[in-house]
Amino acid sequence: MRAMQLPAPAHPLRLVELPTPSPGPGEILIRVSASAVCRTDLQLCQGDIEPRRMPIVPGHQAVGCVEAVGEGVTGWAPGDRAGLAWLGGTDGTCPQCTGGRENLCAHARFTGWDRDGGYATHVLARADFALALPEGFSDLDAAPLLCGGVIGYRALRVSGIAPGQRLGLYGFGASATLAIQVARHWGCRVFVCTRSAAERGRAKALGAEWTGTYDDTPPEPLDAAVTFAPAGSVVAAALRALDRGGTVAINAIHLDRIPELPYADLWWERSLRSVANFTRQDAREFLELAARIPVRTEYETHPLADANLALRRLSDGAVRGAAVLQCA
Numbered sequence: 001m002r003a004m005q006l007p008a009p010a011h012p013l014r015l016v017e018l019p020t021p022s023p024g025p026g027e028i029l030i031r032v033s034a035s036a037v038c039r040t041d042l043q044l045c046q047g048d049i050e051p052r053r054m055p056i057v058p059g060h061q062a063v064g065c066v067e068a069v070g071e072g073v074t075g076w077a078p079g080d081r082a083g084l085a086w087l088g089g090t091d092g093t094c095p096q097c098t099g100g101r102e103n104l105c106a107h108a109r110f111t112g113w114d115r116d117g118g119y120a121t122h123v124l125a126r127a128d129f130a131l132a133l134p135e136g137f138s139d140l141d142a143a144p145l146l147c148g149g150v151i152g153y154r155a156l157r158v159s160g161i162a163p164g165q166r167l168g169l170y171g172f173g174a175s176a177t178l179a180i181q182v183a184r185h186w187g188c189r190v191f192v193c194t195r196s197a198a199e200r201g202r203a204k205a206l207g208a209e210w211t212g213t214y215d216d217t218p219p220e221p222l223d224a225a226v227t228f229a230p231a232g233s234v235v236a237a238a239l240r241a242l243d244r245g246g247t248v249a250i251n252a253i254h255l256d257r258i259p260e261l262p263y264a265d266l267w268w269e270r271s272l273r274s275v276a277n278f279t280r281q282d283a284r285e286f287l288e289l290a291a292r293i294p295v296r297t298e299y300e301t302h303p304l305a306d307a308n309l310a311l312r313r314l315s316d317g318a319v320r321g322a323a324v325l326q327c328a
């Protein structure tokens with residue numbers, strides 16, 4: 001198998017040939033056709049996120065075909081289409097797991113962080129954490145849904161936004177591009193703040209009622225907001241735009257810091273919440289909804305060997321929608 005491997009933080013990925021692994025008990029081997037690039041991959045490669053294992057193959061939005069199944073696996077057979085996302089496994093026994101919040105499991109293992117991920121021609125996955133994908137999406141279409149889409153959906157849920165309410169989206173990359181389609185499907189009025197004029201144009205095209213920069217204030221107070229930009233100042237701006245009782249959901253695994261706030265910004269039962277990972281139930285709900293809406297993904301493609309270029313383009317803000325590696 002071939003893979004793009006990170007040898008150490010802040011180093012370029014290198015193309016390596018590795019022995020194709022055999023699935024162990026409870027595992028499946030997926031032949032990867034498409035692997036979408038996530039900002040978390042970029043942060044791991046740049047050293048902003050503490051590495052958990054080195055070297056590592058990044059990538060946690062992989063779509064492909066099951067090639068082999070390990071001992072004791074049920075529900076998967078060779079030839080099935082499968083998706084592999086960020087949550088690669090949990091202990092299944094802790095209070096969080098048994099309480100329906102496996103995204104908070106302290107023993108969770110993450111794809112492309114603890115386990116080798118999808119920037120490869122083949123990847124091993126825990127069979128019970130692999131995702132079935134709805135018809136109607138090609139492998140390339142489906143890959144960007146697996147992190148950006150699912151996390152964006154969880155962020156909407158965490159924000160408490162209800163149909164018809166006013167929603168703010170702060171930052172408009174791959175995840176927000178998918179979240180706005182869900183919010184519009186729910187009949188929400190959407191207000192988008194982002195630095196990029198091109199992104200403001202795309203937000204308008206996807207049904208935003210108003211767009212502005214991070215320095216602008218939406219024309220009406222917001223019932224909820226989701227921040228996608230990895231900057232604490234943006235969180236503070238979103239909080240200031242909230243109506244009484246509103247919530248800001250922070251969709252970022254890494255944030256520089258949150259600036260000191262006047263308590264008046266939080267007063268009147270406003271809430272600030274982080275969004276951490278997602279549960280398999282979130283993924284199933286979102287994928288089903290995405291097929292029904294149907295959510296459109298926008299992406300550019302790169303050969304697997306050009307993963308460094310895809311990451312650089314994401315870092316430069318040059319990617320329109322998502323970047324997807326063609327692995328097969």
Ligand SMILES: [Zn+2]
Nearest residue numbers: 092094097105
């Ligand atoms: Zn657990």
Ligand SMILES: [Zn+2]
Nearest residue numbers: 038040147148
């Ligand atoms: Zn991700």
